[in-house]
Amino acid sequence: MIPTTCERETCGAELRRTGIGRxxxxxxxxxxVAAHRARRAVPAELRGRERWVRRGDDKAPLRADTGRPASSTNPSTWTTHTAAARSSHGAGLGYVLADGDDVVVLDLDHCLTGGQLAPWAARILAACPPTFTEVSPSGTGLHIWGHGRLERGRRIRRDDGAHIEAYSSGRYIALGHRYDDAPLALADLSEVLEQLL
Ligand SMILES: [Zn+2]
Incomplete structure (x- = not known):
């Protein structure tokens, strides 16, 4: 019998295996409840900005109030985190990267398989200072959030399998859930961006 512990990070209590049911x-x-909340946690810095939309089933952004299409370049279609989190339109939350906000996202595509991180993605994550990171809604990608600025969105494919996109404006990011125990703060990613791009 394999001893298991409570999945809430700060608990670690041993679980009894009954052998019955799940x-x-x-x-x-x-x-x-606490573990569920921790998975949904978002840095206060992002919560505090009116950049929130809903994610449509076809991945397109929706307005939280009406469920009609939102635009990643029209602030009147965005709202607060509270309002977006309360909305029942679409399938989850989205955050718009707006010009001048100094928020950048590295989008690592197809790098998670069965909870295992691809070596190229692990190297990029290790090169970043500890910063807010989440798993994409598909469960196979990683979003690394931080401070930094790009003149325009970038797309990189490398021989080691790396497929990276980087954005800091005119784009919305569909939020999944927090990766591991990633910090709820944004670090400066400008050095990483310089090396990567
Ligand atoms: Zn527990």
Missing amino acids: PQRFCSARCR
């Missing part, structure tokens, strides 16, 4: 993941309802 294996338990949390020691208590309290830990299940």
